[in-house]
Every structure is written in C-alpha cells, then in structure tokens.
Amino acid sequence: MKLNCVVVDDSTIHRITIAKLVNEHPDLNLIGDFSNASETRNCILNKSIDLLFLDIEMPVQSGFDLLDGLKVRPQIIFVSAKSDYALRAFDYAALDYLHKPVTKDRFEKAVQKAIEMSQMRKETPEEEGDFIFVKSNLKNLKIYINRIKWVEAFGDYIKINTEEGTHLVLSTMKSFAEELPADKFLRVHKSYIINIDRVEKFNSRVAEIAGTQIPLSRNKKEDLANALNNRT
Template identity: 60%
Template sequence: MKLNTIVVDDSSIQRITIAKLISEHPNLKLGGDFSNALEAKNYISNHPVDLIFLDIEMPHITGFDLLDGLKIKPQIVFITSKADYAVKAFEYSALDFLQKPIKKERFLTSVKKALEMYQLKHEHIHDDHGPHLIIKSNLKKIKIYTSHIKWVEAFGDYIKVVTYEDTHLVLSTMKAFENELPNNHFLRIHKSYIINLDKVERFNSKQVEIDGEKIPLSRNKKEEIITILENY
C-alpha cells in the first residue's frame, strides 16, 4: 500500500526536507512538491492525492484557503512554525499538526496515523461491498473478505490463510487458492507464500514485511517481484 502524497510549502528548505522523507518512506509515493497553493490545487484537480503535508502561512493563498476550495479533501497534515494555528487546523479535520522544523520521528508518527486511517476507511468499504471468499476451516464454512487477508502460507496438505482477525487452516493447494484471489492485489512471492500487496509495509531484496512478520522472496523470481512491488 502506498499513499499518493504531496507537500505544499513556500519554504524551499522545508519543502525539500519533507519531500525527501516522503520519498524514503516505503508506504508513500511522492506526487510532487509545490511552493504555493495554486499549483497544488491544479495538481489535485488532475491527480489522485491521498495525503497532503500542507503549510498554513503562504503568500496570496493560505493552506486553509486551499482546503476551502477543494470538493474532496485528502488527509491533511498541517505544517507551521506557529502553534497558534492548532485549534483552527483541527476544525479542518486535520490528521496531525507538525511544528517546524520537522523532526523525522514526528513525521513518521503522522504517516502511521495516515496509513491507519486509510486502512480503516477502505476496510469499511470492503466490509459492505468488497470481494470475499467462502472457505472451509475446522469443519465450518467461513466468509472472509479478501481485503482482510495479509498472506497465505503453505502448510503441508493445507494452507494457512492469515487475516487480521484470525488464521484459518484450509484443505487446498497454493495454486488452487491463488486462482481464487484477485491477481491485481495478490502476488505469489515464494513457493510457500502469497501476499496481499496492500499490506506490505517494507521490502528488500530478500524479504517483505507485513504486520511485523518477515516473508521470504523467491530467488528465481526476485527481480520480477521487486519490480512489481516498486511499482505497486
């Protein structure tokens, strides 16, 4: 899962600093950095944006003015040197409020909040309308939403379907279960593992990490898998 993110700040130093932090984060994708609200508004009108790091005090059009002109508001993290704006910022349903200079630890806390909020909103949508599977586990038929699956793991003649709620043991082959999953969200990264791409927190040339668990990459398809992960 990667949130499309932009930064809007008239200070080039602050803008470059935050853009660098965004680029380095495994769950953020930098869409652009803008020195004024008008440029940002034009970009938002033509591109999907999930998260904005937004300065409040800018020439001509403030951060608040920018939000007033948006019909659909992404998640907002306000950035400013003055704590006096905090109350008004939260009137705009701000996710967080960061004071300059930005510290990496606080930046990461804001991103964590954004990811959790994004997850909650999308899981709520899936609970009502999302794709699901009927599996048989422990002699019971169970309905599971594919958006809740973190990964699938081979387990002898069975497979383990690991979700946020529970782990289900299902009599099936990996191949048969893989065919039941939406291939635009799930990827076979190893003979023993299928992962939900939306749940990947970080990855390297050897493994991916989901909810703190490290899952190995297949040596044979490592380059192909990494390419898919980088572009997801």
C-alpha cells in the same frame, strides 16, 4: 499500497526537507511538491492524492484557503512554525499538526496515522453506506452517516447523536455541516443539525427525532417541510 503524497510549502528548505522524508518512507509516494496553493490545487484536481503535507502561511492564499476551495480533500497533515493555528486545524479534520523543524520520528508518527486511516477506509463494508471519520477521546472514530440522528453544539465541541450513542468531538457546527450530505441533513437552529430522514413529526417550534424535541429557528419550518417533500 503506497499513499500518493503532495508537499506544499513556500519555504524551499522546509519543502525539500519534507519531500526527502516522503521519498525515504516505504509506504509513501511523492507525486509533487509545490510552493503555492494554485499549483497544488491543479495537481489535486488532476491526480489521485491520498495525503497532503500542508504549510499554512503562504503568499496570496493560505493553506486554509486552499482547502476551502476543494470539494473533496485528501488526508491532511499540517506543517507550520506556529502553534496559533492548531485549534483551527481541527475544523479541517487534520490528522496531525507538525511543528517546524520537523524531526524524522515525529514525521513517521504522523504518517502512521494516515496509513491506519487509509486502512480503516478500505475495510469498510459497502453495504454500510457512506461514512466519515471524527476524532473522539483522542481516537479516530468511524461514523456511518445514515446512523446519525442529530448533531448539537456543545461549547467548543459538538455532540453527534447516533444509533449507537453520543460522541463528543472537537469541531464547529459549520465545519461538521460541510462533511454531511446537504440533501440528507439540515441545520434547523444555530445549535442543531438534523438528519431529515429521522424526523418523526414537527411543528413551527420543534422537530421530533426518537422522542427528543429539537428546536427550530424562525422560518425553519418551511425549509424542513420542503426538505421532507424532496425526500419523498
């Protein structure tokens, strides 16, 4: 099954180049190519899009602005002439970051990542529940949301504590929090996000999960109490 793709770039030359590569690839289907965020957003909202080739610097709204306005995002491959945004791209769970001008070989390697990710998602057993993908140790890792116990900040990384162990991921707390369901997870401290269902006990200072005490920021006890009440 082909991946439905959209190409977004305000440069006509670069947009045509990427669109041509998409059309020539046997596993891709070009749904449309656009020069701005507004037209792209309308397309994504009205059609089933699997993969987005996205420029960053565009008039009026940037590629990042476009993604910020989407509740559900397709897989993303950024395409840019600058390397300055590569680190920020991790916040949007980008599959790859292509530098202009894009070569066919580099393009196909990025597309292969998208194909593999799509296959992994289809192979997920329904009984395991919802899941997300993160990049850990240069590999895409599938993590089931209900197995996450808590998440903690670790410099430029985050540590995701699950039933299986701990995973170190390059991301910000804010970005990762947006990937989690708000009714199941609560940010109780600038450095901690907890799975509400995993809380065993708490007081005004800490919440305890699997024997680990997690600090609560000021006034977070009430938020946690309300969240727990809403879960019962």
